[in-house]
Every structure is written in C-alpha cells, then in structure tokens.
Amino acid sequence: MRGLIARAQEPIGNAVSCHARHASRTAQMIDPDDRNGILIVLSSPSGAGKSTMTRRLLADHRDIRLSVSVTTRPPRPGEIDGQDYHFISREEFASLIERGELIEHAEVFGHRYGTPRGPVEKTLSGGHDMIFDVDWQGAQQLRLSALGRSVVSIFLLPPSIAALEARLRSRAQDSDEVIAMRMAKARSEISHWAEYDYVLINDNLDRCYAEIGTIMQAERLKLRRQRGIRGFVNLLNEEFDLHQGVG
Numbered sequence: 121m122r123g124l125i126a127r128a129q130e131p132i133g134n135a136v137s138c139h140a141r142h143a144s145r146t147a148q149m150i151d152p153d154d155r156n157g158i159l160i161v162l163s164s165p166s167g168a169g170k171s172t173m174t175r176r177l178l179a180d181h182r183d184i185r186l187s188v189s190v191t192t193r194p195p196r197p198g199e200i201d202g203q204d205y206h207f208i209s210r211e212e213f214a215s216l217i218e219r220g221e222l223i224e225h226a227e228v229f230g231h232r233y234g235t236p237r238g239p240v241e242k243t244l245s246g247g248h249d250m251i252f253d254v255d256w257q258g259a260q261q262l263r264l265s266a267l268g269r270s271v272v273s274i275f276l277l278p279p280s281i282a283a284l285e286a287r288l289r290s291r292a293q294d295s296d297e298v299i300a301m302r303m304a305k306a307r308s309e310i311s312h313w314a315e316y317d318y319v320l321i322n323d324n325l326d327r328c329y330a331e332i333g334t335i336m337q338a339e340r341l342k343l344r345r346q347r348g349i350r351g352f353v354n355l356l357n358e359e360f361d362l363h364q365g366v367g
Contacts, residue, residue, distance in 0.1 A: 156345045157244040159267060160184070160251040160336065161259045161316075164276035165306035167287035169322040173276070174253045176329055185243045187252045190216065193231035196293070206236075224254070224261030229301065233258070244270055247347075249336070256312035272339045274332060275316040279323035281306075 160177075164170040178186055190206040192213050201207050208216075213232050216222050225234030235252065243250045244267070252262065262271050278284040284306060288299050313319050318335055322328045343349065 154346075154348045155247055155340060156270065156347065157247055157249045158272050158336070158339050158345065159240070159244070159262060159270045160249055161262055161271055161273040162251065162253055162276065162332075163256055163259050163273070163309070163312075163316070164322070165278065165284060165309045166302040167284050167291070167306075168276045168278040169287075169325070169328065170253050170276055172325070173322075173329060173332060174251055177251060177332070181249075183247075184249045184251055185239075187235055187240060187250050189233050189235055189254075190222070191231060191233045193229075193233075223265050223267065224258045226255060226257035226261070228255060228257075235262070240267065249340075256309055256315065260312075260315065269344070272318075272335065273316040274318045274320060274335060275313050276320055276322045276328070277310065277313065279321060 162170040162174055174186070177184055188202065188204070188206060190208050190213060192208065192210045193205075195201065195205070195207055199205065210232065213225075213234065216234065216236070217225060221237050222234040223237050223240060225232060227233075233254075235254070235258065240250055252258065254262070259271075259273050262268065263273065278287070281303075285299070285303055288294065288302055294302070320328050320331055339345070
C-alpha cells in the first residue's frame, strides 16, 4: 500500500519541484540594470552651477558618460582635446552637419558647438546614461531629435542675480567685458526655464546635487525604460499556470 501511495504522489512531487524551479528562474530573471539609458540635459546661465554638477555626477556615477561636444572655439588653458571638447575648424563643423552626424548644434558667443550622434546612440543602447552640459538651444534640439524620449532636462536657476555675477567673477576666467556679455545673456537663457522637465534653484550645492540624483533615479525606473519587465510578467503568468495546475 505504501508503494502505491508513493507512486501516486510522484506526479505531484514532480509538479511541485518543477514549480519551485520555475519560481527560482523567475526570481533571477529580472535585472534592475537592464534598461535603456537616459540623456541627462543640464542647462543654466553661466555661473549657475551646471559644470560643477556635471563634474560631480561623473565622479560619483560610473554608469554616466559625458557627451564630449565638438566646437570651433579655441581651447582654454588646461582644456584637453577629446576630453573637454573636440576642437575642430568651422569647415569641419559644417561638414558634420551636412553628413547628419550631429544630434544638435548651436552658435554661442560667436563659436559653434554640437553633439556627435554616434557616441550617444552607442551609450544608450548599452544601458548607460549620458550627461549633456548644453544651453537651451541644444536642449530644445535634443528634445526634438529621434532620441527625444530619452531626454531628461533639468534647468538650474541661481539664487539671485547678484550671486550669479559674484560666481562669474570668482572664477577669474573672464574679462569684465565677457562677464558683462554673460550677464546680459543670462536673462535670455533664464526665460526658457519652463521648457524643461525639472527646474531647481541652486542655492545650496549639496541639496541641489541630491535633488538631481533623485530625479535620475526616478527617471531610470520609468516603465518605458525597463527592458525586462514584460518578459518578467510573462514568467509570473507562467508560474500562475503551474501553481494552478498543482492545486
């Protein structure tokens, strides 16, 4: 009799074992890092903190890449070609536009700036994020590009105009004439604040940096960027079917 009972229980035991193996496979299936990358666009008037935030994000997050722009302006002291910018001629810049190799481009203070397409597409497809230190024109073109759904745009405001000018002077990089030009342009740049997804007042560096981190984490978790969720739900449904079959 015990032998008959044992044989009768074998199918149930096998089903439970199969269910357990399937549950284990389901639990291991989802990879939180299997996602599409985001394009983090940081904009602000000169002196409001976007370069400082960019450097800090790159230092603290290994999965963020910096978009290295091409520019026709000459290098500043300490800048490295290929690391800070790709420094090229106006003729080379025009050729890149003609061949469709720039996602966005703009002219700022008499010099041209643009974002090469190839490195951006490669970074996103690899599940990494890319950060852009661009003005409102560059942000607008990125939003309107084929990669627009990947854009997360953040505008940084200074706590006051007096603080903005003080920051520009404390850098000791520009002449009084250039600072005056940057201050005159700041009002025009700030007028585009409402075009951005997020607007932060940079009155406290650490708090503003933490808020940027919160934004990035929430955007990474958006459903449309999670590659494995649909497959994971399908596995859960298969597990439901096995569970009901056991019952």
